Amino acid sequence: MNLLEQPFLFLDGQTTGMRPPQGQLLEFSWSIHSGDEPPVVASQIFGLPAGTYLNKKISEITGLRDEDLAGKPDPKTWFDDFFVNWTAQTRPPLAIVHCAQFEKPFLQDLMNVPFDYLCTQQLTRKLFPTLPSQNIRAVSGYFGHPITGPNRAGEFVFATMAIWRGLAQKAMEMGLNTLEQLLVWQKTVEPAAKKKKSISYRIPTELRLKLPDRPGIYRMIARNGEVLYVGKATSLKSRVNSYFRGVKNRDRRKLEMLAQVWDLQVEECGSPLESALRETDEIKRLNPPYNISLKKNQRQLCFYSADFLTVNGRQSEVFPMGPFRPGNFIDMVIKLHHSIQLDSAEFEQIFFDPIDPEILEQGFKLFLLNHKLTRESVAEMRGMLAYGLNLFRHYEEAEKENVPESDAEADAEIEVTPEYVAGKFERLLRRAGGELVRAKKLTAALNSNVEFLSAQGWRSLQFRGGLCNSLPQENSSLNIFPWSGLDIE
Numbered sequence: 001m002n003l004l005e006q007p008f009l010f011l012d013g014q015t016t017g018m019r020p021p022q023g024q025l026l027e028f029s030w031s032i033h034s035g036d037e038p039p040v041v042a043s044q045i046f047g048l049p050a051g052t053y054l055n056k057k058i059s060e061i062t063g064l065r066d067e068d069l070a071g072k073p074d075p076k077t078w079f080d081d082f083f084v085n086w087t088a089q090t091r092p093p094l095a096i097v098h099c100a101q102f103e104k105p106f107l108q109d110l111m112n113v114p115f116d117y118l119c120t121q122q123l124t125r126k127l128f129p130t131l132p133s134q135n136i137r138a139v140s141g142y143f144g145h146p147i148t149g150p151n152r153a154g155e156f157v158f159a160t161m162a163i164w165r166g167l168a169q170k171a172m173e174m175g176l177n178t179l180e181q182l183l184v185w186q187k188t189v190e191p192a193a194k195k196k197k198s199i200s201y202r203i204p205t206e207l208r209l210k211l212p213d214r215p216g217i218y219r220m221i222a223r224n225g226e227v228l229y230v231g232k233a234t235s236l237k238s239r240v241n242s243y244f245r246g247v248k249n250r251d252r253r254k255l256e257m258l259a260q261v262w263d264l265q266v267e268e269c270g271s272p273l274e275s276a277l278r279e280t281d282e283i284k285r286l287n288p289p290y291n292i293s294l295k296k297n298q299r300q301l302c303f304y305s306a307d308f309l310t311v312n313g314r315q316s317e318v319f320p321m322g323p324f325r326p327g328n329f330i331d332m333v334i335k336l337h338h339s340i341q342l343d344s345a346e347f348e349q350i351f352f353d354p355i356d357p358e359i360l361e362q363g364f365k366l367f368l369l370n371h372k373l374t375r376e377s378v379a380e381m382r383g384m385l386a387y388g389l390n391l392f393r394h395y396e397e398a399e400k401e402n403v404p405e406s407d408a409e410a411d412a413e414i415e416v417t418p419e420y421v422a423g424k425f426e427r428l429l430r431r432a433g434g435e436l437v438r439a440k441k442l443t444a445a446l447n448s449n450v451e452f453l454s455a456q457g458w459r460s461l462q463f464r465g466g467l468c469n470s471l472p473q474e475n476s477s478l479n480i481f482p483w484s485g486l487d488i489e
Helices: 056-062 075-090 100-110 120-127 136-142 153-173 179-188 205-209 236-242 252-258 272-286 329-341 357-370 381-401 418-444 473-480
Strands: 008-015 025-033 042-045 095-097 117-119 216-221 227-233 263-268 302-304 321-324 448-454 457-463
Touching (some): 008 153, 025 056, 025 153, 075 100, 095 153, 100 117, 117 120, 120 136, 120 153, 136 153, 136 252, 216 236, 216 272, 227 272, 236 263, 272 448, 329 357, 329 381, 329 418, 381 418
Parallel strands (some): 008 095, 095 117
Antiparallel strands (some): 008 025, 216 263, 302 321, 448 457
16 A cells, blocks of 8 residues: 555644643644545634633634633543544554644643654655745645645644645655655655755746846735735845745745745836835735735734833823834734743743744843843843844844845755744844834834836825824924824724
8 A cells, every 4th residue: 555545644733832731732633534535624622721711822823712712622531532532443543743743742641642653844854855944834835735724723634634645745756655665764864964955946946037127016826826925126036036045044934935836926017116005005905824014904003102011002192102013023022021021931932933942942041142141131121122223223234235146045944943043032133123213214204205216207205194293383292192193994
């Protein structure tokens, strides 16, 4: 029986944290599947312990709400009553999970695991070592099965099946036709060495190399035709190709997206300003999953208190700092602040991809050491943001010059080490500093004139708004809150 004909047990779980007991299993999905049979996936949602609730971030990631969990069973009770008995009766074969090191501790905590695991993430690293990202969305999209919704266990089981089909086909092309042959090969072959090498993308290289050196917008397209991302460019050729030049120090969410790109659409525009306006329209129209700013349902503003620890949707004397977009880098710094303040607890999940809390803390200590800082010197939010602002101001010029010359200038696989995480903390604070600078510039531009050269000659835009523009002179004390009367809905 070859790899595609043999049945396997596919699993996925969604949780509130990296591992028990801090993390709680929220949803579990499973399916026994083989070959070309229509897949059938079963799912179970679990309730939280009495008096506990989902936090906002977990709800955003999974799409689950507290009302979805109401009346659902405790995971330990459910596994004892159903899943353990089901596995004993069905005698499931090898379990295939995309990131087994994540699910395995929860399953071991809930039951005596009656089966072995095959981790498709680890197998991907050996069979496809040059992918820019090996997480489930990246690999599933690479094989033509993009995940379009939130992190739900059932959808991830379908994605794992698609990944397994792609991996099994690759293995069989290499002469590894049976599970036994594949497992022997996996144990004897080391992951690709960490050296510079070409990165594998689905999009044809010649397609992006032929782009015009003109202003415009570009759309990144998945295999099913979904628009993953819309961007603007002063030069379409330069901007688009910059995405595919290396992965070192690159945003992991962007690498996840690039692994899924099968096609590209571009529109030339008359000027960079026209491309910026066109980008805004397209993001609102298409709502691409990898765009963050300018989306129709995320166009609110937010303002922080003077200590940056509380936030509100309106500017006022209590919330003077802004404007910022919701879900910005300052929100991530607040999580870091919480982790520093709660010295006895493990680090919160701060970044896009989950990272072991111990690695997070080790990386933060290394960041402090590298920058000759102490934990006390950045214990307050304003102190951390001030240092981020300093990083941003001193890094701006170097960042613009740091453009790789070729597609092969990076490692395909990023190892999550304390050194790597220390770099992530530096970039986080620098980007938060950039958010502060952007807020100041936006306020300065609230009432301004912009002149630009187009194909039709010089043109002018006048921006007029803000409560301060229409207030009588005697009310000028209110001018310090110019965004208080504005909305961008």
